[in-house]
Amino acid sequence: MIASGFDITVCVLLCLCALAAVTGRDTFRAIVFFIVYGLLISVAWLRIDAIDVALAEAAIGAGLTGVLLLGAFGQMGSADTMAREPRGAVLIALVAGAGIGAAVLFAVQGLPPEGAGLTAEVLAQLEASGVGNPVTAVLLNFRGYDTLLESIVLLVALIGVWSVASETGWGERPGIVHHARAGGTLQSFGRFLPAIGLVIGAYIVWAGSSGPGGAFQGGTVLAAVAILTILAGLVDAPRVTTRWLRWALVMGPGVFLGVALLGLFGGAFLVFPQAVAYPAIVAIEIVLTASIALTLVLLVLGPPREAPQ
Amino acid sequence: MGGDPIIASWLVYGCCGAVLVGLGLFGFMRPTTTLRRVLAFNIVGSGIFLLFGATGYRVPSTGADPVPQALIITGIVVALAATALAVALMLALARVSAGRDEDA
Known part of the structure; x- marks a missing residue:
């Protein structure tokens, strides 16, 4: 009961951080959310017993990628312009994201629960x-x-x-x-x-x-x-x-x-x-x-x- | 953590991975700057890793499957290399465009 509650909380926080990193207006803030996201995902790795992945994710996902993106932001400043997009691009992105996400979700929940792998x-x-x-x-x-x-x-x-x-x-x-x-x-x-x-x-x-x-x-x-x-x-x-x-x-x-x-x-x-x-x-x-x-x-x-x- | 989980944790994290893939894909496709696309691409990647890792934890009594773990570690490092290359190309593009604006 409590275990599930913790896992669900971590997952909800992960999704919220990802949402903030993806949709936030301010790029700097988006990168900071991405770094928080990287740290949270290492917690997720610990919860599924993958300590080696948690170590790599904490050092690379949150650390080095964060430094790389912040450095790029500092050098780009306002030079990073938006490409001209056709009308309805947001809608297409929304449909594609939701569609692929839902399809993967459907595939995951349909997996046999006893697959022991290798x-x-x-x-x-x-x-x-x-x-x-x-x-x-x-x-x-x-x-x-x-x-x-x-x-x-x-x-x-x-x-x-x-x-x-x-x-x-x-x-x-x-x-x-x-x-x-x-x-x-x-x-x-x-x-x-x-x-x-x-x-x-x-x-x-x-x-x-x-x-x-x-x-x-x-x-x-x-x-x-x-x-x-x-x-x-x-x-x-x-x-x-x-x-x-x-x-x-x-x-x-x-x-x-x-x-x-x-x-x-x-x-x-x-x-x-x-x-x-x-x-x-x-x-x-x-x-x-x-x-x-x-x-x-x-x-x-x-x-x-x-x-x- | 005490108590029996209501939902198996692999399923919770697997579903979370699927949602992250969808969110990242949206961020990658929506009209935005190049840097934000690189960031979104990393979210898609880590969503796939989480999903993959979670499917290797379906039988918690035997522990997490080491084969997906090893592949994911490899993937995380390659994702960083790809991000570094993307950032370098992006900065080079900005430099070239700035030079072209001055010439005009």
Whole structure:
């Protein structure tokens, strides 16, 4: 009874925040509602027992996406104009949104309530995966190619972001230059929070082999730490042509691909023999964390641009 | 939380996900600015994730299905990458249009 009440309250709040983010007049307020929405949705993930997703959603959905959208709003200002829309566009959007929403709702409530999915299969093979956290086992062993391709997708997205740099901006530092008041709130947080964030991020990566956590969840926390110090003006983002930066970015997917190829000796591409599965996964996780964190930081900062004179 | 739920929580969150998909789609299609469309696209995405994750929790005694969880984590990171690319393109478009206005 109480459990349902809590779940329903969270869902109603989620829908209200989404409604405010979608229909509100003021864009800034809409983004703030979206950040609140991201935090609420991590509560929803906790309620359906998906702690790994909750960690990723809190760090990315609410944190990094929020920073990205707020930064874009700050740079666009009033330059973001509305395209001329035909009459009745609102009505069409309303009908399409309501129609698709209702159709999906109908499909969800018609699902058989006892569908157990693949939980039993994963748990039966967990021993062979080398790690104790079933989500990490799926991410880095059972469906390793998803994660391998994803880390490459991140890299491609970063190349895409960099490729829209202006001609004069190439080779410079990514993102706009930030000036925070010395000793102000942002700078104080920028000095104080990284210490905590680094410990939490490293712990989440390490814990991922046995409990909730892993490379993506930990990597986003580490990325958030780096972004905070850059926003506070304490550290400059590296120039995009820096050699170590390039290496660090490709190291994660590179090591993953290398270990995957070594699997050919053990049987097939991406196969980890049980004896070496644990060290292989931990090694991949550590390098992948560094690359993911760095790629996320650079994605959020945006294309390199000329420093103001 | 005490007591038996009246409605299974997977169904509550699954339905919530469906509503979010509808809301996000409306926000994406209605006449609005590019930035707001990018925001709405993220709401559609997280609605789909919530729905997908909720269907993996239909039998709470075995815990949440790890396969959807892993796919969703992958999806969340890819959604951020797509958002970053969209924002970069949007800002580049604004820069180019501003330059064109000055030339005119």
